Amino acid sequence: KLYLExxxxxxxxxxxxxxxxxxPIWFNFQDLxxxxxxxxxxxxxNSSNRIREFVSTLRLRLQSYLGxxxxxxxxxxxxxxxxxxxxxxxxxxxxxxxxxxxxxxxSDLFSSFYRSQLVKExxxxxxxxxxxxxxxxxxxxxxxxxxxxxxxLIGRLILDFVSRFPERDRGKLPIVIALEEAQNYIPExxxxxxxxxxxxxxxxxxxxxxxxxxxxxxxxxRPSELSKTVLSQCNSFIIHRIQxxxxxxxxxxxxxxxxxDILQQLPILPQQHVIIMGDAVRTPVQARMNTANPKPxxxxxxxxxxxxxxxxxxxxxxxxxxxxxxKGFKYNPEDQVDESE
Numbered sequence: 001k002l003y004l005e006x007x008x009x010x011x012x013x014x015x016x017x018x019x020x021x022x023x024p025i026w027f028n029f030q031d032l033x034x035x036x037x038x039x040x041x042x043x044x045x046n047s048s049n050r051i052r053e054f055v056s057t058l059r060l061r062l063q064s065y066l067g068x069x070x071x072x073x074x075x076x077x078x079x080x081x082x083x084x085x086x087x088x089x090x091x092x093x094x095x096x097x098x099x100x101x102x103x104x105x106x107s108d109l110f111s112s113f114y115r116s117q118l119v120k121e122x123x124x125x126x127x128x129x130x131x132x133x134x135x136x137x138x139x140x141x142x143x144x145x146x147x148x149x150x151x152x153l154i155g156r157l158i159l160d161f162v163s164r165f166p167e168r169d170r171g172k173l174p175i176v177i178a179l180e181e182a183q184n185y186i187p188e189x190x191x192x193x194x195x196x197x198x199x200x201x202x203x204x205x206x207x208x209x210x211x212x213x214x215x216x217x218x219x220x221x222r223p224s225e226l227s228k229t230v231l232s233q234c235n236s237f238i239i240h241r242i243q244x245x246x247x248x249x250x251x252x253x254x255x256x257x258x259x260x261d262i263l264q265q266l267p268i269l270p271q272q273h274v275i276i277m278g279d280a281v282r283t284p285v286q287a288r289m290n291t292a293n294p295k296p297x298x299x300x301x302x303x304x305x306x307x308x309x310x311x312x313x314x315x316x317x318x319x320x321x322x323x324x325x326x327k328g329f330k331y332n333p334e335d336q337v338d339e340s341e
Contacts, residue, residue: 096135152198171213178217186227206233224250236278241269
């Protein structure tokens, strides 16, 4: 029995004498939104409009949360009837070693999702070749509200997984976790009242991961915003051009052993040039990075050229972009061409 009338003294007395008041009350989340919230709103029909307004707003927010596929998707792992060995499949998928867990006859939700992400020729290839050496987890489309939680979960799963190896196997699976735009995961200053979950996990990995064979590669354009605990555990630094005075000052504190002549080059370093210092080199040195092949899609947009040319009338395709957005994907016209073929 769920009590919704908390406003009157009579109801408080009724609750106080209930013998099973401490028993947990289980209910379906959808029932909570549709049935119980409606009853609560109706109970306040003759009362303050503020209470009705607050409850109605809460119901709408919960409904939108429940309908968001980006948030509800991870909850599907709890259904053991639909997914067998869910934890093993999830971790092996993250580590690019899914072929050791998945079976040809598996038709559960996670296995189907895995196969859908690959070209058909790749499925058979992965089952006979070595596991992937690099796994890229693209979280650019995740809503900010869940980004830190998801990354913290992945980091903790990897750390807990390798820490449960038998003693004889410790360190036999070395892993490097690369954090791109690391200020989103390991900020020095908390964005709210609570400390970031991801920050706690990656600080622990920075301190304890070495004995399990886990290392961190931290990449950021704002080093002064990163966790000091994590950076203090870094033994080598590859530094590109830095123009922000706060970042320059912070780098000088991190690598105080470097000569001032080299550090003065930071704001004027050419493109592709870096300063390397730490355990990776005997002395700090300036170097030129090899050209990436293939090159990343990170060229600067041509603002003037794009403003002055005549673009197609259907650009941008608002409808298709919004449809893909609502499904949690990025719009790709090539996918529609493949489906039509």
